[in-house]
Amino acid sequence: MNPVDRALHEAVRRLPDCTDTPRLDAELLLAHAFGIERDALLLRPPTGPIPASFAALLQRRCEGEPVAYIVGRRAFWNIELEVGPGALIPRPDSETLISAAIEHFAGGDGPERILDLGTGPGTLLLAALDQWPRATGLGVDSSEAALAYARRNAERLGLAPRAQFRRGDWAKRVTERFDLLLCNPPYVAQGAELGPGVAEHEPPEALFGGADGLDDYRLLAPEIGRLLAPGGLAAIEIGYDQGDSAAALFAAAGLKPTLARDLGGRPRALLIRA
Template sequence: MLRSQHAESEVMASTMPSVRTILDQATQRLAGLPTARRDAELLLQHVLGRNRAWLIVHSDDAMTAEQVTQFESWILRRAAQEPVQYIVGEQEFWGLRLRVTPDVLIPRPETEHLVEAALERLPEGETVRVADIGTGSGAIAIALAASRPQALVTALDLSEAALRIARENAAAHGVAERMRFLQSDLLAAVRGERFAMIVSNPPYVPGGEELEPQVRDFEPHSALFAGAEGLDVYRRLIPEAAEVLEPGGWLLMEIGHGQRAALAELLAGWDDIAFVDDLQGIPRVVMARKAIDR
């Protein structure tokens, strides 16, 4: 009887598709996407709990029926251009694995330029107060808190759903005790307080700009669009930041393509205005310091 059951399981395994076969089929189904093979591999890695090297070495291994079913459902979602990050529920940022859902913008590698610039201006070993405006998944705030163990970070967002994700991510990375999460329209909830630094990756996409379907149809529009020129949030945030920053405090913001001149104008009267380019040479971050005598 045992021998019969073993033989039956061997027959079933032999009829299930191999890792190579299922990957090739998925790549063909995603052929309309420029990242078809990479997406298929990433999704399969998450289904199997294995890395890419394992997929290569074990390409002839058979998959179980449950694994095939889950993978096929994920491929259908990706074929509809749902972002891989929402399908698997996570994204890496600054070496941190963060939970993401359609309630929050997917953290981009370009935003790491903002974190790097902020850390260059945050002293080590000192207690400093930092505010992150429009925190979303908490990516920037958590990266700063993790990198500066004595920093006290306030994460603000208008969306309570986004704040729930940010709280969860902060707890997962052991920094929640040095953070607070406030539902707020920009800095409204902290007026009267003082901060050494304010950081933000605000909405900056002009209203009429065409976006890729996977961004346009799935990511929260409130975290993307900011009026006809993409400048509406900057126009409100900059004067609010001037009210709550300490004299000499820093304001750092991510900016969109072609917005450098407009941001320089909006920051007239601030000190040490500077821009950081991304790897493509596009201005990505603007920095400005509140005048000492303000």
């Protein structure tokens, strides 16, 4: 067994109590310790000694710190984002919104103006701007810490000339109409069970949406109609068990939401077409 395989084997033995993906976590952390990508670690394993920093990285993961915070980045759609304390870690579930937008604009020129409410580290806006090179967009968030990540990500990805970020309270003081509106509100009910390290490390204001997880949807529902340009689409993420309850709030505001499912077949987004 080569040194890399031995180190991974020992790491996997330590990690099961703090993660559901011990092998993946170990590979990502060891690659980070070597200063290489995970693919290189697996396809062309380094032959030198295991970096001394690996033990400390592993200990941080054992204490519940998310891998994305430890390595400082997370892949989403076709881009990689800098993340860290104060910014919600992008989830693959949120890619459902980008997929729905691509389907909506298929065969056309795509959206010209994009709004991302609750942008966090720029996740949805920057993925959409990367997808549609002629588009420009606005990302709004209440957290200056999250917006700092978003601005750095835009600069690093070469998208800063097309991306504006603003501190705000959802759609307040947003008066423009947009072709595409993306939003991943906090939708976890207070007291709900979360994965290891999530509640302890990620910003609670980006996770929890009140007693039933729907507080922010109640604020958003009356605003969506005025923000959409003719032919536009709003894609709003929901929890897997909120298809009916969240949709009812938008229907009460005179909108006609339809449901989009994630790759696992679970309800994941409400789609509202202008």
